[in-house]
Amino acid sequence: MTASPSPTGVFDPRPLTDPVDRAAVRAHAAARRERGASTGGFRMPQIVGVILAVVFAGFFVWIGATILSAVLSVFFGMGSGALTDVLLVLVGVGIPVLAIAAFVGAVVVIVYRTYFGSAARAYRLDRFAQANGMSxxxxxxxxxxxxxxxxxxxxxTADDVLRGERPRWVEFGNYRYTTGSGKNSRTHRWGYVAVKLDTPLPHIVLDAVGNNGLFGSNLPQSFEKEQRLGLEGDFDRYFSLYCPTGYERDALYLFTPDVMARFIDNAAALDVEIVDDWLFLYSHRPFSTLDPATWAWLFSAVGALLDKLDQWARWRDDRLAAERAAGAAGAPAHDSLPFATPLEGLRPPPGVAAPGKRLRRRFSWLSIVAVVGLVLFWLLEVVWNAL
Structure with missing residues (x-):
C-alpha cells in the first residue's frame, strides 16, 4: 500500500538541493540571531576543534618550511657574492613567510566555507520546512x-529540529547526549521522530531486529524477557515487541494485522517506542538532513502510520475503571445525588494504570561484572605499588 509521502500530503524536496543566494543566507542567519535562535554556525566543540587544528597544522607547516629553507640555504651557500646573499635571505625568510601566509589564507577560506555551509544548511532546512507545511x-x-x-x-541536545502540527503534531530531529567522563566520555547520536497521540497508551517497545548488533539490541535500555510478546505472522522476524505484564491483550488490540503490516512495510529499519501519549521512531542515523531520499522515506513511514493511529484513540485501560469503582465504593454515601450514573456503565477515562505506564527494565549483569573487574584491577594495582 502506498501512503502519502508526507504528513501534510505534500512533499517538496527542492529547497534541500536548489542553489542558495548568499545574501539570503546571511539575512536568514541575522534574523535568527535577533530572535535568539541558533544560526547554524559553529558550536563550542567545533570552535575548539578548529583552534587545535590550526595550532598543530601551523606548527608543522612552520617546521617544514624551516627545514626546506635550511636545505636550500646550504645549496645556495655553496656560492659567493651579493646574489647569493640575496637568495639566502629570500630562502631563509621568504619561504617560511609565504608558507605561513598560504596556510593562514587556506584556514580563512575553510572556516568561512564551513560557517557559511552550516548557515546555508539551516536556511535550506527552514525553506524545506515551510514548503512542506512545517516549521x-x-x-x-x-x-x-x-x-x-x-x-x-x-x-x-536536539539539532535541526523540524515540527509539523497537521494532521498531527510531529517532530523530526537529530539528538545527542554524552555519557562517561574524561577519556571514557562518549557522545551518542540518534535520529528521531516524535508523534503526539490522542490518548496515553501502555509502554510498548518494538526493537527492530534488522539493526541489532553482535551483542543484541542497539537500544540504550533493555527490558525483562518475560514482557516480550510474540505476535502472529512474520512480525517477530522484524520486531521484538515488549509490553507490560498483564497488557498482552491490549497490545494485540493496538497491533492488529493491518497495523503490523504498516510497521513491517514502512518502519522495519526503525526502533519504535510508545510511551504516555507519544510514538517515537529511533535510528542511529541522522534524520534531519539535506538528503531528499531520507526525507521521502521518513515522510512515507510517518504518513503510513498516521493512517492507523486514529483507531488507537479509542483504546481505554479497563484497570482505570476498576480503580475508579473501588475508590467510589470506599467513599461516603450521599443522600442527595439525583443525577448519579451507575459506575458499571461508565467508559474508562483516558489514561494508563500504573502497571502499564513503564516496562520493567532488565538488570544488566554485564555492567556489574565490568564494574567489579575495574575495582579488582584497581585493588591489585594498589597492592602491587605497595609492595
Missing amino acids: FVGEVSAPPLPGMIFSLGRAR
Missing part, C-alpha cells in the same frame, strides 16, 4: 520528551 526550530536543549533516549547522559 524549522533548529536547536533544542534538553527536549522535554518521555522517550528512553531523552533521559540519559548529559549535554542532551
Whole structure:
C-alpha cells in the first residue's frame, strides 16, 4: 500500500538541493540571531576543534618550511657574492613567510566555507520546512520528551529540529547526549521522530531486529524477557515487541494485522517506542538532513502510520475503571445525588494504570561484572605499588 509521502500530503524536496543566494543566507542567519535562535554556525566543540587544528597544522607547516629553507640555504651557500646573499635571505625568510601566509589564507577560506555551509544548511532546512507545511526550530536543549533516549547522559541536545502540527503534531530531529567522563566520555547520536497521540497508551517497545548488533539490541535500555510478546505472522522476524505484564491483550488490540503490516512495510529499519501519549521512531542515523531520499522515506513511514493511529484513540485501560469503582465504593454515601450514573456503565477515562505506564527494565549483569573487574584491577594495582 502506498501512503502519502508526507504528513501534510505534500512533499517538496527542492529547497534541500536548489542553489542558495548568499545574501539570503546571511539575512536568514541575522534574523535568527535577533530572535535568539541558533544560526547554524559553529558550536563550542567545533570552535575548539578548529583552534587545535590550526595550532598543530601551523606548527608543522612552520617546521617544514624551516627545514626546506635550511636545505636550500646550504645549496645556495655553496656560492659567493651579493646574489647569493640575496637568495639566502629570500630562502631563509621568504619561504617560511609565504608558507605561513598560504596556510593562514587556506584556514580563512575553510572556516568561512564551513560557517557559511552550516548557515546555508539551516536556511535550506527552514525553506524545506515551510514548503512542506512545517516549521524549522533548529536547536533544542534538553527536549522535554518521555522517550528512553531523552533521559540519559548529559549535554542532551536536539539539532535541526523540524515540527509539523497537521494532521498531527510531529517532530523530526537529530539528538545527542554524552555519557562517561574524561577519556571514557562518549557522545551518542540518534535520529528521531516524535508523534503526539490522542490518548496515553501502555509502554510498548518494538526493537527492530534488522539493526541489532553482535551483542543484541542497539537500544540504550533493555527490558525483562518475560514482557516480550510474540505476535502472529512474520512480525517477530522484524520486531521484538515488549509490553507490560498483564497488557498482552491490549497490545494485540493496538497491533492488529493491518497495523503490523504498516510497521513491517514502512518502519522495519526503525526502533519504535510508545510511551504516555507519544510514538517515537529511533535510528542511529541522522534524520534531519539535506538528503531528499531520507526525507521521502521518513515522510512515507510517518504518513503510513498516521493512517492507523486514529483507531488507537479509542483504546481505554479497563484497570482505570476498576480503580475508579473501588475508590467510589470506599467513599461516603450521599443522600442527595439525583443525577448519579451507575459506575458499571461508565467508559474508562483516558489514561494508563500504573502497571502499564513503564516496562520493567532488565538488570544488566554485564555492567556489574565490568564494574567489579575495574575495582579488582584497581585493588591489585594498589597492592602491587605497595609492595
